[in-house]
Amino acid sequence: MAFQISLGDGILLAQLAWRLAQTFTNGRKSAPAEFQAIEHELYSLSAALTAAEGEQNNAVSGNETIVDKYTIVSEKAAPQKPKLERWSHSILKNWRKIEWTTEKGDLSTLRDQILVHTNSLNLLINIGTSSRTASIEQSLDNKLALLEELHQWYVINLRDAVPKRDTASNSLIHTPQQPLWAQSSAFISTFELSMKKETGDDITCPRASIRSEWFESFLDSTLDPSSGSMFICGCSDRQVGEVSHQVAVQRYGLSHLIFPIRIASGDGSWMLYKTADDVSNQLVDLHIRKIHPSYIRRLEDTFFYTLSRRRVEAILAQRVSNSLCYVSQENKEQHILEAMSDLKISRKSVESIIFRSGRTEHVQEWVDDIQILQYGVKDVGISTNYTQTDIVRWLEYAEVFVSFNLEEARERGDVLSMVLKFRYNTVTKLTENASVDITSIEAVGTHMDGSTVAHNGLDVAIKFTNKLAAKEFHEKVESMRMDLFVRSLRYPRSNERVILNLRTARVECETVYIDDAQITIAVDTNAKYRLIIVSRNRCTIMSQVLVEDFFTSPSSRPNYTGPTYLVQTGDMRERKVYHYENGFKYLSLSTTQANRMLELARSSVACSIRNGEQ
Structure with a gap:
């Protein structure tokens, strides 16, 4: 041989x-x-x-x-x-x-x-x-x-x-690895920092960054609220007449309740929930926006997800559950809040909610709050890093969480809260009478005694007090649906298993150039194969349904003409989705090793198909 x-x-x-x-x-x-x-x-x-x-x-x-x-x-x-x-x-x-x-x-x-x-x-x-x-x-x-x-x-x-x-x-x-803030200047390590208020966001600094001494301490130790200010002003190159924001950004530090949450807007924004404000002695919510594409991966992996992991460990160690994270009593999985929609006016503007099932109709009033949330799931028996690749799976639905007035619920013996589970293909509609209609959705109601009741195939109409609130809510639901769709392209789905993971140097086709990519091939329960390509900075995502003879064709050149979705995020974090019904004429992997790995995968699957194992 x-x-x-x-x-x-x-x-x-x-x-x-x-x-x-x-x-x-x-x-x-x-x-x-x-x-x-x-x-x-x-x-x-x-x-x-x-x-x-x-x-x-x-x-x-x-x-x-x-x-x-x-x-x-x-x-x-x-x-x-x-x-x-x-x-x-x-x-x-x-x-x-x-x-x-x-x-x-x-x-x-x-x-x-x-x-x-x-x-x-x-x-x-x-x-x-x-x-x-x-x-x-x-x-x-x-x-x-x-x-x-x-x-x-x-x-x-x-x-x-x-x-x-x-x-x-x-x-x-050992050659010391440069810390996050001192690495190549090829990326911009600043972001817009603002404080969330009821009237809107108050920008604290348009070019803030993480303070290097604080970040080093954060990486090497446990969460310590006495570690000082997290941020510094990055306006050293500010124009004449521009005011320094150094004093403003230094007032924010860790609290025992801080939690990072991604904003499901497609622009890579995050919220630091319950950040300590040393000046007002209050807990405030900070928004981190306009993160440069070349920097967002580093910021997410080394700060946001690390902080999330530590906070989840601290919360669950106290044997408490809340909307940030909880352990499911049904399957003992950890549900971790991964993303939410930033609702400014619609949260407190719900007039009523109508639930319809066939000819039956039920009206709920006295709504205290409404939120749009998305969770990731991790089995409690697996110890990981809580990064995107470490969560066992992403839930393929998001939740509209509605809480009702406590006294009213107690008096009527009715539900205390309701969760509406919607997917990326759920149909929604904004009506002229300030209502958002959602068709055929699963709902789970929680009663005063903690018991839950599930309902399938409900039609729901959420009535708001004004059109502006209804429009905002509908836009945020649609943004979350797009987020779910992009995630379904980026990650293996619940009915898929991975047969190849490959890190390659470069991927090229007639419309895309990715300098550093991760390639995954997954197969579903119906023996349908899917190619997933994600750039290292996560700004480009490609998902292609592989043609039937991709593995069995005698040609040494793979066929990439299957239906393809392409998601690209620009410098201003704008997200665009393209669909290519006939895929690409060619797709090239730059390294010999990557092509050999792909050929090994094709040969492995081809052998299985010939033996009737697929």
């Missing part, structure tokens, strides 16, 4: 991956939470390597001393007590400065690389199994040759990722 890779390398890698995962596990209680996601991927990589070894039925002994020599878990033993394993103090203090990858990236990049390696090995195993069943040795030879190329790529990556050694002191030299 053409496969000439030393399986000793594979065994060594499997051992190294397993022992690294053990290192992460042993220090779990004292490790930064971001490491725990890496632990899961390392175990998966170890399992894939071990499976690949079994496929070849060739065991080669070996040893590896790098983990033992440079372990980052320290052992402490007291007399007559077992050893305690914890992450060493120096690592806990400086772990974000270690150069983990060839791109000098963060842990998310390391995790991406591990996923790529694991995925390719699993593809090889699938090809080997299917090929052996179908007795097509030549096909296996070709695919093993492809894996040999991939192996060389991995060896180069692993070699380049090993820290350089200072021969004089015999110690490792």
Whole structure:
């Protein structure tokens, strides 16, 4: 066969991956939470390597001393007590400065690389199994040759990722990774900061940024309200006559109730709910808007989602639930508020709500509040980083949450609140009489005793006191529906499973150029395949239904003419959605490794189809 890779390398890698995962596990209680996601991927990589070894039925002994020599878990033993394993103090203090990858990236990049390696090995195993069943040795030879190329790529990556050694002191030299605020000037790290008021937003600073000393402390420690001001004014290049906002932005800091919430407007805006105002001694809501596209991913991953994770842990540790996060009693999943609509006038302007089911009609008045919310879901048994890729799944619906007057509900023995679940294809209509009609929606009512009653296929009419309030509410519902639609394009759906995850350097077609992209291929329960391409800055999303012969066509050039949706976000965070019924004439992956991985995926699925497994 053409496969000439030393399986000793594979065994060594499997051992190294397993022992690294053990290192992460042993220090779990004292490790930064971001490491725990890496632990899961390392175990998966170890399992894939071990499976690949079994496929070849060739065991080669070996040893590896790098983990033992440079372990980052320290052992402490007291007399007559077992050893305690914890992450060493120096690592806990400086772990974000270690150069983990060839791109000098963060842990998310390391995790991406591990996923790529694991995925390719699993593809090889699938090809080997299917090929052996179908007795097509030549096909296996070709695919093993492809894996040999991939192996060389991995060896180069692993070699380049090993820290350089200072021969004089015999110690490792780590190149410190620049912090978020000091990285390449290719992106703009400022944003508009404003305080939310009943009459509208009051802009505090049009070019605010996160204070570097505060951010370093935030990354390395727990939430501490005494850590000082979060923001600084970035108007150092202000024009003559422009006033500095330094004093204004320095008044805001952490509180024990702060929570980040994304605004479902398509422009990448966020709200910091219940931020401490040191001047007024109040809790205020801050809006962060106009984040530059090149900066939003870093800001979301290192600040908003990290803050959300810590706040969720703190809330659930107190065994309390609220609208920000709660544990479902039905399936023990954590529901985490991910996005909401910014309603300014319609929240307090509902006159009545009419529920219709067939010929039955029920009118609810005395509405106290109405909100539009969207949750993400995570199983309580999985410890992750609460980033977008870590949430087990996104709920494919959003909620119109309506709360009724408590005294009125108690007097009438009626529902205390109602949740209306709408999806991206739910039909809504703004009427001339200041009403928003929603057709065939699922509703769940909660009574005074905590019991719930579900209703399916309800028609709902929400009547407002004025047309302006009705128009605002309808626009926000439509914006959330678009948000749900874009998310259905960007992520695997509940009826889909992922068969390929690939990080590549560049993707090009006749209308799109993505310099750094993540590629996913998913298949649903009806054996329909979908290609998902997302740029690293998340400003471009492509979702294509793959043609039927995408995997089985004898042509070496894949066919990308399936129906395609393209979502692009501009510099001003404006979002546009395009539909290409006939896809693209060509789609090019820039690196040999990416094309080889895609070919492995096509071969794996083709073998399964030939064997009747799809």
